[in-house]
Amino acid sequence: xxxxxxxxxxxxxxxxxxxxxxxxxxxxxxxxxxxxxxxxxxxxxxxxxxxxxxxxxxxxxxxxxxxxxxxxxxxxxxxxxxxxxxxxxxxxxxxxxxxxxxxxxxxxxxxxxxxxxxxxxxxxxxxxxxxxxxxxxxxxxxxxxxxxxxxxxxxxxxxxxxxxxxxxxxxxxxxxxxxxxxxxxxxxxxxxxxxxxxxxxxxxxxxxxxxxxxxxxxxxxxxxxxxxxxxxxxxxxxxxxxxxxxxxxxxxxxxxxxxxx
Numbered sequence: 001x002x003x004x005x006x007x008x009x010x011x012x013x014x015x016x017x018x019x020x021x022x023x024x025x026x027x028x029x030x031x032x033x034x035x036x037x038x039x040x041x042x043x044x045x046x047x048x049x050x051x052x053x054x055x056x057x058x059x060x061x062x063x064x065x066x067x068x069x070x071x072x073x074x075x076x077x078x079x080x081x082x083x084x085x086x087x088x089x090x091x092x093x094x095x096x097x098x099x100x101x102x103x104x105x106x107x108x109x110x111x112x113x114x115x116x117x118x119x120x121x122x123x124x125x126x127x128x129x130x131x132x133x134x135x136x137x138x139x140x141x142x143x144x145x146x147x148x149x150x151x152x153x154x155x156x157x158x159x160x161x162x163x164x165x166x167x168x169x170x171x172x173x174x175x176x177x178x179x180x181x182x183x184x185x186x187x188x189x190x191x192x193x194x195x196x197x198x199x200x201x202x203x204x205x206x207x208x209x210x211x212x213x214x215x216x217x218x219x220x221x222x223x224x225x226x227x228x229x230x231x232x233x234x235x236x237x238x239x240x241x242x243x244x245x246x247x248x249x250x251x252x253x254x255x256x257x258x259x260x261x
Contacts, residue, residue, distance in 0.1 A: 002029040002103070002147040002203070002220060002250035006062075010041045012247035017238075018045055023254065024068050025094070027101035027145035031062035031087070038064065053077070055087030062087040063101040063146070069094055078127040083120055097228070098135055102146030107167035114167055117149075121176050128184040132225060141228035144186070147203075147250065148221050152177040152188070155198050156218035168219060180223065187229035189222040189255050190236075200237040203250045211243045220253045231257040 003009040006028065018026065031038060031052065038052050052064035053076040065071075071092035077084025078091070091100040104124070107117035128144065135142045150173045151157040163169045180186050194200065201216025210216060222235065234256040240246045 001252040002248060004030055004248040005032040006041050007033055009247045014247050025099050026066040028064040029101060029103035029147040031064055032059055033062060051090050051092055053087050053090040056085040061103055063090050063103050065090050065092050065099060065101045067092060080123050096140055098140055098142045100144045102144055104149045106149045109167050125179060128180060132185050141225045143222055143224040143228055145222045147219060149219050150177050151217050151219055158215040186223040187226055189224050189229050189232045192229055193232060193235045202237050202253050206249055220250055222255050233258050
């Protein structure tokens with residue numbers, strides 16, 4: 001879930017959602033808070049172990065992983081000299097499972113922001129492949145949850161024809177996402193269980209009536225190793241009932257896995 005600023009989200013309904021969720025693990029993006037501020041927001045939420053990665057640039061990015069079970073291992077960043085302090089990646093190990101929270105840069109065509117996004121993508125693909133290989137050797141499953149800031153297919157974007165030259169739906173970005181699936185060997189859990197559906201979208205602009213018209217983007221993904229993906233029984237977007245009930249411009253994307261399969 002991209003909370004679009006956890007302190008603001010906490011005032012709009014995030015804490016109530018967290019108290020009600022049955023999830024074993026919650027991955028957050030765009031936390032936009034310092035360590036002390038993040039801890040203060042969660043002070044009254046018992047039963048969660050939190051690993052968070054604030055950005056060196058205050059008020060930007062930031063990711064976190066909340067788990068009901070205490071992690072066996074914690075990792076901030078993915079070994080990148082440029083990006084490990086940018087608040088874009090955190091990883092934990094639970095028994096038999098590695099869970100990561102990702103906030104991939106959004107980019108903007110023709111700017112340094114897009115160059116940064118492309119550099120991040122190049123480094124991160126290497127990490128994804130190595131993570132899959134290492135985890136397989138250790139007999140572990142993997143899921144990387146987060147705001148990937150790319151709509152992979154036409155079905156992942158309501159107005160795809162008008163956005164073909166915009167960051168998030170560029171041909172080279174979509175091709176990179178394909179490499180995550182084909183080369184690194186991950187499975188898009190939501191799409192696996194909803195193969196013919198338009199969307200389900202997870203982000204809607206605050207401009208106009210995008211939310212009311214469901215004119216959104218599917219840019220938040222749970223990307224899992226094949227063994228874990230095979231256990232998925234449900235995957236859905238927790239879309240707010242009304243615009244007024246939203247506590248972020250994103251909605252939570254949730255998956256349910258059967259541990260017995």
